[in-house]
Amino acid sequence: MATWRQSALVLGGFVLALALLIFNGFISYRNTQQLIEQSDLETRSRQVLASLEALRRNLTDAETGQRGYILTGEDKFLAPYKAAVTEVPEEFATLRNLTAENAQHQQRLQRLDDLIQQKMSGLKERIELRRTKSLEAASQAILEGPGQEIMDEIRAVVYEMRSAENEALAVREARSHASARTATVTSIASAVVGIVLMLGVFILLKREVWQRTRAEEALRRSEENYRLLVESVQDYAILTLDPFGTVTSWNAGAQRIKGYSAEEIIGKHFSCFHSPEETEGGKPERELKIAAAQGRLEVDAWRVRKDGSRFWANVILTAMRDASGQLRGFAKVTRDLTERKRAEEEIQKLNEELERRVIERTAQLEAANKELEAFTYSVSHDLRAPLRHVDGFSKILLEEFQPQLAAEAQRYLERIRAGTQQMGQLVDDLLNLARVGRRELTVQVAGLNSIVQEVLSDLKAETAERQIEWQIGNLPFVECDPALMKQVFANLLSNALKFTRTRERAVIQVATTLENGHSTVFVRDNGVGFNMKYADKLFGVFQRLHRPEDFEGTGVGLATVQRIVRKHGGKVWANGELDKGATFYFSLGNPESIPSKTTAESWR
Amino acid sequence: MSKNMSKNEVEILLVEDNPDDLELALHALRQEKLANQVAIARDGEEALDFLFCRGPHRERSFVNGPKVVLLDLKLPKVDGIEVLRQVKTDPRTKAIPVVILTASREEKDMVNSYQLGVNAYIQKPVNFEQFREVVKQLGLFWLVVNQSPPQSAFKPA
CATH class of the missing domain: 3.30.450.20 (PAS domain)
Structure with missing residues (x-):
């Protein structure tokens, strides 16, 4: 917008300045014309004046020459008169020409012509008189003639004409002075205005050029910056x-x-x-x-x-x-992006390799699992068979050949049979432990109280003839594998029963408590307890703290309990004191972080 | 039905490869007076030959099936599960009561056996007295208490 206005200003200034110049030129031209005209007129006036003067001098000279001749009678005095005779008509014609446009002058010239004719003819007469007659006749003619009056009259007309011409000249001079002044003032004024305008326009133009240059410089610099940026x-x-x-x-x-x-x-x-x-x-x-x-x-x-x-x-x-x-x-x-691509390809290759290895390893694990399964199957089937045979034939020996056998032999046979029983139990427990490890959890919500009741009824045979005080608390419902949870309680409760055997009155408590914010189930007995020094050995496979003749056992039960609890995402621990009883705690982790199939998987 | 009780008929087919097990089983059966009409097969193939009346047993008739088959699972040649499968899928033998008597307590074996239609599944106890008790009760149940299937239950192929 500003640029547009600026451009309009520049254009307007230019147009105005141009108009002024043209105007100025016109005025000057006109003034010059006028001056030329004036000066022509003045020149003519001066010529008229000069002519009048020459005419008057010629006439005077002629008269003077005539007087000289008349007085002396010598021809040499007639030279001015003779010159006048030829020069006066010429001069007069010039005058007539110069004043052709002036009617008053023409009238005056008419009168002057008459007077000059009279004068010239008077002069001629007297010169003739002197030549033909005498000095006196001529002098007499001068005195009597009107020569002096005519001359005066000529002088008067010339004077009149000179005055008129001078007057006109003065008027012209004044007019031409005025017009010259006006011309000067106008041209100076218009020149000044023109100069001012041109200066204004120049300044405007200069400013625009400067602005444009500045913008161009900025653009160039910015382009240069970009170029440098891009190039670098x-x-x-x-x-x-x-x-x-x-x-x-x-x-x-x-x-x-x-x-x-x-x-x-x-x-x-x-x-x-x-x-x-x-x-x-x-x-x-x-x-x-x-x-x-x-x-x-x-x-x-x-x-x-x-x-x-x-x-x-x-x-x-x-x-x-x-x-x-x-x-x-x-x-x-x-x-x-070659490096990135290479890295990506490397990663992909590594991933593929990893996947391949995982598949391989999984296959190996599956194979190992299958092998283990086959192994445990074969253990469960084949390991027991010889035990059965040893026991069976020992029993048959005892029954059918008793009379022949010494008491010692019979006792040894009983020891053999006890050994096979122990071995059978061990095989069963180990198989169970292995099964627990392999088994996938079948999780459902189960009430721990009903599980405990089931276990108690299974244990009836062992408890029938004993004095036992069961203190079963209010146990929670938890998400668990009920069959495995039953094994946990079966192991803990049969342990409690076993180790309270020496007590006249066994007290066995099953309840919950809060340990570190986790709901925890515990089984407490008033049995023989254990030394806390061995607490960490309790849950190891085959770890036993008692002699077999005191308390039978395979050393697998608590290991099985630990495995089951861990599969449920929980943990198990024990507190005890020799001869003061033992407490076995287990938690199933946060109620929220319920052992799911995936955690069970990860436990395998 | 009373005809089935005839003395010449096989009442128990004992399928057992292990000679010691076999002897102990027969001992127990003898003690319980049940050894008279026991046929013995030492592997799965022999058991199938007997049950499907072929080979040495081609003279047998399907309608005179045993009152019970005591079947071990781990057997040479054809295993117990396969024997059970064939017996329980053939209309001529389907009705024969089969009791698995095995050392295995594997869940897989029990599930397979029951799904194939086994009539009972018993784990051989290590203790001989308990084993004898089991054999006694088996005999008592299947030979005395249980009503054996009628002849019409053994449909010809």
């Missing part, structure tokens, strides 16, 4: 292409990534960055087409360096269009 970028190849794909600019990053210097590549077609096969297939042109149509194209692909090596590139082609939408070329930004 090392990590990206930034280049421009013309609409046909010819490289038009090239930065340091492009040189670093692609290997060409700017001199080498500018003016070449960008298809040299593609592999020959791609170029033959027309891929570079297709890319340009797509970029032109969509405005932008991003490609991840292999590109070729100057030395022929390949790199994995991320390429962004952006179409550059001018304000009218005409395609001016393309900006191309390329990144070398």
